[in-house]
Amino acid sequence: MDSDELNRFIESWGSMGILWGINRSMARIHAFLLISEKPVDSEEISTSLNISRGNTSMCLKELRNWGVIQRVNISGDRRDFYTAEPDTWKMLYRIALGRKTREFDPALHALRHLLAETDTAESEKVHERLTQIEEILTTMDHFIDRFLENEEKSKTILGFFKNFAPR
Amino acid sequence: MDSDELNRFIESWGSMGILWGINRSMARIHAFLLISEKPVDSEEISTSLNISRGNTSMCLKELRNWGVIQRVNISGDRRDFYTAEPDTWKMLYRIALGRKTREFDPALHALRHLLAETDTAESEKVHERLTQIEEILTTMDHFIDRFLENEEKSKTILGFFKNFAPR
């Protein structure tokens, strides 16, 4: 494995973190764990990625909260070791669930409240526009819910997605 | 239309902006245009939302670049007026396209490079994990591409999404 490629992967995973709402250091650490064969300890992470011990510890804690990494014990060793969640699906829906709860849901709620209060007659155009957005967001909402329901369902959805892959 | 509800909508649309990678002011202005019956000028936006003229101007420019708002002329009036893109779908895929290009694509590229360089024998476990992620991201990539292709296709996909709505 070429170390340039490894670094490129770590860094671009770091940038993609924004998409999931995870900061750069967290995402880099996550990438590092993804490409580590064996569980690694915080010292190794810290020196390999040039992130201070303190920050490393905080990021690891956060990543554990997200459920995308696991802490493992190696008998005869006092240190804590970490490894990436082996179930990629589980990892992805934990990330998706977090974003949905924090950002998507409140906006959809506010939009519904607003629609409930809005008089159609008062402004036909605005009402229609908002209704359209509400419809789209609601549909996405159900879609994401299904995705999050459980592993089996998600696998179905992956198959589903695949209908759109180029023949 | 209740003004509390309007504000709640504006503010929560502002928070949801992070999801699209649009900053708070931009998203608030966008929300304001969404709920405005007639085109509004920058003065009105600025005073209604308490955003300086300068910042308002920059946000409007950005929003135009994103293609989610339009500038309109009102004859006999020197000022520029703005209105939200009336086609909600167009609006959504412009936003999605931006994020995909900026964050998703580079990460997928790096992952593929890495996989190409990785020897399966060297680390079975890592290789499998990365392959799994690559597969998922690729599928998502195609899915998003289809979504972005054109309006017709998107409408089909909306119907598709709906299969997952509760009966």
Place this chain on the structure above:
DNA sequence: CACTCCATTCAGAAACTATTGAAAAATAGG
């Protein structure tokens, strides 16, 4: 219980992003 080793916390520093407001540029009318 004293020592060692590692993990965690947290206040301040650094880096980054968003916002302002004054100045400059553009536009239209006379």
Place this chain on the structure above:
DNA sequence: CCTATTTTTCAATAGTTTCTGAATGGAGTG
């Protein structure tokens, strides 16, 4: 081509997030 009005730019500032490293805590060991 001058004036009035609106838009845009940009340097300075405010605000926010992330990161560091020293201090603190805690767990195992002799």
